[in-house]
Amino acid sequence: xxxxxxxxxxxxxxxxxxxxxxxxxxxxxxxxxxxxxxxxxxxxxxxxxxxxxxxxxxxxxxxxxxxxxxxxxxxxxxxxxxxxxxxxxxxxxxxxxxxxxxxxxxxxxxxxxxxxxxxxxxxxxxxxxxxxxxxxxxxxxxxxxxxxxxxxxxxxxxxxxxxxxxxxxxxxxxxxxxxxxxxxxxxxxxxxxxxxxxxxxxxxxxxxxxxxxxxxxxxxxxxxxxxxxxxxxxxxxxxxxxxxxxxxxxxxxxxxxxxxxxxxxxxxxxxxxxxxxxxxxxxxxxxx
Amino acid sequence: xxxxxxxxxxxxxxxxxxxxxxxxxxxxxxxxxxxxxxxxxxxxxxxxxxxxxxxxxxxxxxxxxxxxxxxxxxxxxxxxxxxxxxxxxxxxxxxxxxxxxxxxxxxxxxxxxxxxxxxxxxxxxxxxxxxxxxxxxxxxxxxxxxxxxxxxxxxxxxxxxxxxxxxxxxxxxxxxxxxxxxxxxxxxxxxxxxxxxxxxxxxxxxxxxxxxxxxxxxxxxxxxxxxxxxxxxxxxxxxxxxxxxxxxxxxxxxxxxxxxxxxxxxxxxxxxxxxxxxxxxxxxxxxxxxxxxxxxxxxxxxxxxxxx
Numbered sequence: 001x002x003x004x005x006x007x008x009x010x011x012x013x014x015x016x017x018x019x020x021x022x023x024x025x026x027x028x029x030x031x032x033x034x035x036x037x038x039x040x041x042x043x044x045x046x047x048x049x050x051x052x053x054x055x056x057x058x059x060x061x062x063x064x065x066x067x068x069x070x071x072x073x074x075x076x077x078x079x080x081x082x083x084x085x086x087x088x089x090x091x092x093x094x095x096x097x098x099x100x101x102x103x104x105x106x107x108x109x110x111x112x113x114x115x116x117x118x119x120x121x122x123x124x125x126x127x128x129x130x131x132x133x134x135x136x137x138x139x140x141x142x143x144x145x146x147x148x149x150x151x152x153x154x155x156x157x158x159x160x161x162x163x164x165x166x167x168x169x170x171x172x173x174x175x176x177x178x179x180x181x182x183x184x185x186x187x188x189x190x191x192x193x194x195x196x197x198x199x200x201x202x203x204x205x206x207x208x209x210x211x212x213x214x215x216x217x218x219x220x221x222x223x224x225x226x227x228x229x230x231x232x233x234x235x236x237x238x239x240x241x242x243x244x245x246x247x248x249x250x251x252x253x254x255x256x257x258x259x260x261x262x263x264x265x266x267x268x269x270x271x272x273x274x275x276x277x278x279x280x281x282x283x284x285x286x287x288x
Numbered sequence: 289x290x291x292x293x294x295x296x297x298x299x300x301x302x303x304x305x306x307x308x309x310x311x312x313x314x315x316x317x318x319x320x321x322x323x324x325x326x327x328x329x330x331x332x333x334x335x336x337x338x339x340x341x342x343x344x345x346x347x348x349x350x351x352x353x354x355x356x357x358x359x360x361x362x363x364x365x366x367x368x369x370x371x372x373x374x375x376x377x378x379x380x381x382x383x384x385x386x387x388x389x390x391x392x393x394x395x396x397x398x399x400x401x402x403x404x405x406x407x408x409x410x411x412x413x414x415x416x417x418x419x420x421x422x423x424x425x426x427x428x429x430x431x432x433x434x435x436x437x438x439x440x441x442x443x444x445x446x447x448x449x450x451x452x453x454x455x456x457x458x459x460x461x462x463x464x465x466x467x468x469x470x471x472x473x474x475x476x477x478x479x480x481x482x483x484x485x486x487x488x489x490x491x492x493x494x495x496x497x498x499x500x501x502x503x504x505x506x507x508x509x510x511x512x513x514x515x516x517x518x519x520x521x522x523x524x525x526x527x528x529x530x531x532x533x534x535x536x537x538x539x540x541x542x543x544x545x546x547x548x549x550x551x552x553x554x555x556x557x558x559x560x561x562x563x564x565x566x567x568x569x570x571x572x573x574x575x576x577x578x579x580x581x582x583x584x585x586x587x588x589x590x591x592x593x594x595x596x
Contacts, residue, residue, distance in 0.1 A: 124299070125306030128576055132534035133568045136556050137314045221431035225538065228433045230557045241433060248437045248542070252445050262434040270429030277425075 013206075013282035020282065026274035033268055036080055037087040046077035048238055060256060069243070069257035070250050079260050082238045086268065089154050089233070090220035096158025097219075098165055098212045105169025105208070110177060110196060120170070126163045131222065134160050136231045148237035153226060157219050165211045172204030179203070206283040213276030217269040224265050240265040292587055300580050307572050312357050315565045316350055344562075357565075361573075366566035370558070375566040378551055385456050386540070386547030389463050389470065390532050394525070397471035397478055402521070405482025406514060412487060420483075424476035432535045436469050436542040453544035466543040473535045474528040481524055485517040492516075519589050526582035533571050 017023045036043055051073035060067045066075035108119040135156050176182065177200050185199050226232030227241030234242075240261040247257035323332055323340050341347050344367075345356050360367055366375035408417035443465055444452035450465035489495065490513060498508045536549035544550070548567060555563035 121302060121306070125303050125310065128303040128307040128579075129310055129572055130530035130533055130575055132537065133571055134311065134314065136537075136552070137311055137564055137568055217429070221433070225431060225433045225534075229537065229541075229553055244433060244437060251437065251441045255441060258437060258441065262438055266426075266430045266434055269431065270425065273429055274425065 013279070016282040017278060020278050022274055023278035023282075026271045026278060029267065029271035030275055033083060033087065033271060037083040040081045040084060043080045044074070044077045046074040048073060048077040048081040049236070059254070066260045067254060067256045069247060069254065071246075075243075075257045075260055078238055078243060079240070079264050082240045082243060082261060083264070083268075085148070085150055085233055085237050085239050086220050086223055086265070089150055089157065089223040090216055092154045093157035093161065093219050093223075094212060094216045096154065097160075097162040097215060098208075100158070100162035101165025101211075102169055102208065104162065105166040106173055106196070106201070108166070109170040109173025109204075110200065112174075116170075119166075123163050123166050126160065129160075131160055132225060135222065135226055136229060149233045150237065153223055153232050156226075157222055161215060161219060161222075165208055165215065168207050168211050169204065172207055173200055176200045176204040207280075210276055210280040210283060213279055214273055217272030217276065220272070221265070221269050289587065293584060296580060296583055296587075300576055304573065304576055307576065308358070308361065308569055309354070311565060311568055311572060312354055313350075315561055316353065361569055366570070367562055369555070369563035369566075370560040371563075375563055378563075379548065379567065379570060381456075382546060382548045382551050385458060385463075385545055386536060386549060388458070388460075389467055389540070389545060389547060390536060392460065392463055392467035393470035393474075393532060394528075396467055397475045397528075400471070401475050401478035402482050402514075402518070405479045406486050406509065406517075408479075409483045409486035409490065410509060417483075420479065424479050427472050427476040430472075432469065432473050432538045435472055436466075436539050439465060439469050440542055456546045458545065463545070466539045466545060470532060470535045470539045473531050474524075478521060478524055478528070482517060482521050485520050486513055489513045489517045519586070522589065523582060523586050526579040529578050530575055533575065 051068075051071045053072045055068040055072040056070060058068045058072075066079065069075050069078070104119050104123065108116040108123075182195060182199050185195055190199070223232055224239065224241030224244070227234075227237075227239040228245045230245070232241060233239040243261040244258060244265075247254070247261070251258045323337055323346070345353055348356070359365075364376060366379065369375055369378065404420050408414075408420045411417055440452055444450045451462050454462040454466075486509075490509075494516075495508060495513060498512050499505075503512075533549070536547065537553050538549070539545070540547045540549035541553040548571070552564065552567045554560075555567065
């Protein structure tokens with residue numbers, strides 16, 4: 001870890017990223033997906049909630065690019081509108097996991113001793129429960145009082161996925177705090193808050209950001225999986241996982257309601273993983 | 289080695305209590321009215337409610353309920369599902385086919401990952417290497433929830449190469465397509481780790497020595513290098529098991545394989561709290577034990593681990 005050069009590391013990374021085709025490709029894709037989540041009406045004029053049974057399982061046409069599903073809903077419209085809930089859950093749960101991981105990792109790394117022992121054991125325990133298994137127990141029943149379940153699934157994924165970020169942050173902080181410049185700053189009379197936020201944090205955040213970017217992709221996939229199983233979004237929520245679950249039963253009659261949400265989900269996850277990969281390559285000095 | 293085993297064992301006991309506590313607390317926090325859930329739409333008489341509350345200790349406080357749960361788990365008594373079936377019996381009935389499926393998945397994943405990993409390490413930067421890197425990226429990006437139904441549609445329903453669904457007495461061929469889908473969830477990481485590890489080992493001194501002795505390149509790569517490169521891959525098995533368990537829920541549900549994951553998926557849909565918690569608790573214990581075994585195996589293979 002050469003976090004010692006972090007000030008210039010971010011600058012270096014940006015210079016690196018600017019010339020990285022994968023970064024631009026995934027960045028543009030992510031931007032497009034975000035736009036789709038914020039203003040879905042830009043992409044389709046059809047209302048995803050208006051379904052006419054007469055259109056049941058009709059193939060693609062000029063009015064409905066991806067055809068209609070079993071309920072006679074426009075597949076393209078539903079897939080586009082599905083972006084919002086998926087991204088909302090993905091972004092918010094990753095934000096929650098990130099904040100938790102940052103706090104736990106920094107506290108464990110900075111204070112060491114008993115605090116570290118307790119927090120590290122807590123992290124171990126959370127890692128001892130496979131994500132999906134805990135999530136199905138947690139969010140299954142929780143979703144009913146909150147109707148569409150966005151809050152429940154976000155909370156579940158956020159509370160269960162902070163461990164990797166915490167571990168990475170902890171070891172980065174431990175490396176950073178023993179560096180000479182921290183000792184120098186301390187001798188110059190910097191207080192603990194200044195030491196942590198001005199010196200240690202900026203120098204240990206790089207690998208944390210990478211973990212978080214990749215987590216974003218996996219959390220979006222986890223939401224779809226939970227929704228598919230019936231332990232995620234429900235009610236009037238539109239979710240790729242729900243679409244896949246429903247379309248699967250009629251896959252032989254109409255494949256496009258199954259295929260398109262699958263493609264959108266895979267492309268979204270791929271975009272975030274590729275973005276994380278590109279950022280990692282840029283931030284990892286060993287790969288330069 | 290003895291001290292390492294003891295320390296690792298103590299750690300696992302702590303994690304066991306912590307993890308099962310998390311699972312139980314999650315269930316407890318979400319408990320609504322299990323008796324009404326059991327009865328469905330029908331009204332429940334006060335008498336029945338009183339008996340059931342007594343039997344399932346529903347009016348007890350959290351610590352007391354946790355005590356009963358822990359006692360049941362440690363004595364192997366998982367209680368009854370909401371439908372009244374013995375959870376332990378359901379689990380032992382479902383276990384064999386899931387074991388078969390995941391063993392097949394592990395073999396498929398390891399065969400492909402190790403062969404392709406070694407190959408792309410030898411021809412680093414070549415066409416094969418670049419295309420496998422792209423493949424692993426795709427594998428990482430396509431979740432099982434997408435892969436399973438699409439594979440079933442394409443290979444089982446349209447091309448008819450494999451049966452679309454199976455039974456509890458499924459043969460190896462019946463389980464091949466689900467196993468390949470399941471294997472995809474762990475293959476990418478295995479392949480990448482194998483590749484990195486082989487690349488590092490190819491530069492090692494012992495490889496130069498082996499070559500200098502006049503051994504054939506094939507023998508150097510597939511015997512000397514491979515044996516040393518597989519050590520980090522072994523540790524992945526523990527982590528992979530968690531992925532396989534999660535994946536099995538979807539794969540078994542899609543391909544109608546009546547295993548552990550299938551029952552779990554049905555339990556989730558039916559909001560069968562005791563069933564889900566019972567199954568999940570056992571799976572968590574299996575996960576912890578396998579990880580312990582893998583860690584000990586790793587320590588036995590690589591002495592540096594023991595003396596950290």
